[in-house]
Amino acid sequence: MSTNTGSTTGLLARRFLTEAARTPVNLLALVLVPVVFVAVAAGPLKDAADLLGGTGGPAVQTATAGWAAGFIAAIGMYFQTREARAADRRLVQAGLAPVRLVAARMTTGLALALIAATAALVSLAGRSGLGNESGRAVAGTLMYAVIYLAIGALAGGLVSSPVNGTVLVLFVWILDVFFGPVMGAADRPATRVLPTHFVTLWMADLPSHHSGRVGDLGWALIWAAAALATAWAVITATSRTARVHHRRGQLATGIRMGLRAAARNRVLWFLLIAVPVVFVLLAVATTPDEATTMSVRENGVTVLRKYWLPDIHGGTMAPIAIASLAAVAGLFTVLDHRTGDRRLALAGFRPLPLLLARLTVVLLGALAATAASIAVTATVFDARQWGWYIAANTLIALTYALLGVLLGPLFGRVGGVLIAFLLPFIDLGIEQSPMLHSTPPAWAHVLPGYGASRVLTDAALTPGFDETSGLLIASGWAAGLALAVVLLFRSTTRPAGVRRRAGVPGRASAGPFPLPTTLPPGDQRCSTVKEDA
Known part of the structure; x- marks a missing residue:
């Protein structure tokens, strides 16, 4: 039973990834956007942090990899959750176990986030190097992606309009970046509720002194685990109902x-x-x-x-x-x-x-x-x-x-x-x-x-x-x-679907039914225009 479940989940994940790969621009953006963001924005953001009283220095440049991976993971998960909702409900209604569908969606989201995170880290390594704390940079970037996967899934479950959902994700990301611990004051109490506050502090090796016995890494792992649980719950909820909402004209x-x-x-x-x-x-x-x-x-x-x-x-x-x-x-x-x-x-x-x-x-x-x-x-x-x-x-x-x-x-x-x-x-x-x-x-x-x-x-x-x-x-x-x-x-x-060809009287575009047509005398072609299946 477990083998069948695993094979079904893997098959669905491969199908979902194949569907994403059918739009090469999306995959190109998954790689190019984090590369360009880290390469272009790391230096100016460091200067902005110095100007605005933040921590600045290498901490900002390290955090840019996480910021890029997080935003792309959220956008990718939002559209996965939003665009595939009707199809996912039909799969569940047809008998697919919800746990398999959710596992496949999560696997797909994590795979896309991993692509973005890898691109961001490679760009960071090429620009300024990962230094002696390469492990922190890699783990921190992955935690960014996981946390923002949940934000994207939550937006996809709550907000139907792509405009509203995208702006909402962008709004959360802007608050997280510009008022986080490396761009602003690390000890400001109001910013401790930001989703990547503790991840950023641990990733940049900046002890917060307000994490208690759990420690910055502990709180970062708690945020990541809670994010995975939230994403799982949201995708499960959106695929459970079989109702189909019809749009008006x-x-x-x-x-x-x-x-x-x-x-x-x-x-x-x-x-x-x-x-x-x-x-x-x-x-x-x-x-x-x-x-x-x-x-x-x-x-x-x-x-x-x-x-x-x-x-x-x-x-x-x-x-x-x-x-x-x-x-x-x-x-x-x-x-x-x-x-x-x-x-x-x-x-x-x-x-x-x-x-x-x-x-x-x-x-x-x-x-x-x-x-x-x-x-x-x-x-x-x-x-x-x-x-x-x-x-x-x-x-x-x-x-x-x-x-x-x-x-x-x-x-x-x-x-x-x-x-x-x-x-x-x-x-x-x-x-x-x-x-x-x-x-x-x-x-x-x-x-x-x-x-x-x-x-x-x-x-x-x-x-x-x-x-x-x-x-x-x-x-x-x-x-x-x-x-x-x-x-x-x-x-x-x-x-x-409207294409007119000269010299073929009565030629019509394919419609719901085959349309009869009259051909010139002696023409051996079929007397009906067949519709492609």
Whole structure:
């Protein structure tokens, strides 16, 4: 009996992994995203930790491997739990023991997490080496992945919308990274409840002195064990019920129906507002009392100025939250309705009005995140030029919303989410950050946020507008992305089953039943068009 159970679980796990491998972009993202994140973000995050009063040093660089592996494990497990729910229920209803299904899903999730963790560790070893504590780095990265597997499974079990689930995972990850023990104060009581608090301390060999007799490693293992138990319970619960929820029809027409559908997703609108509010306020609350030097343009001349960090930190953090949320909103708003849009196009709905309807919903979501960010930022930060500051944040929202629209059809759900997370973080959070670079490095000039970030920094810190070139670059990015969206949308909404061939009268696309056709005299072909099975 146990042998049969093991063979069934192994067969299912192989099938699940084969299904994941059918989308090569997903597997590529599992490797490339942690490699790029560790290689690019480790150094700047170390500098940010030093600036914000965290532990800094090698501890941050070691933790980046765990952060990368954890996020990817959570996203992968979320989509496994969410997308396969109906199929898993049918398997259980057909007689498959739930324990075998859950074991197979957990095995698949752990295998994908192991790929991401390995890639992150290899990148860390190549960048700075694992040092004498290589065992801690490897074990800590694996515990990160296990803990975030549970977070992804929990989000998949509780949140049905991919937009909401992805944003929720991103929100937990941001809190865990930026307010954890190496980026902030290690002895802050409020942060001890973060999921990887003790894992990070043990992994970086930073004794907490508040773990009691259990010790940091003991608490880390308890978190990992509890995470496995939570993931197991969630997957079991989601596959146990045999009910099937049927969706109503897709959007019937234009902007009115698009807005009506979006209005039903109240959780999304709450997250679009709450995430930037919490992100900006917590960033300001943890800013150390010290000065920093930044490069700004005044009267056409680039000069260095000293600024008091608590006065400006909030103003530079808002764009990161705006860009991430706008990209995710753009990705899922269009991707979730792609099949319905094809049906509408087949029914005669013109592509341009249909695209404008979708983009209206996307931009309203991005503008909601922008308005919430600016409103809360205004309580802790006073921009020198509020008009241009608002315009720069709006340009960032527009740019990344259009990028999100492009990412969905090109990379799919999982790959698109990972890129939507990585690009704004590296672009706006690291390379364009005026606190980490007096001037952006040369390669950052080609990133989407460069022009708008130049406008934002100028508007935030100087009394006169000197960034006409940055405004033109940002406008060029927005126009180019809009054109790319139009072209991609036309190709992805073109009905795939309609193909007309000249010289074959009465030829029709395959439908639910074979369709009779009349052929020219003497034609020896079959007189019916057969449908592929």
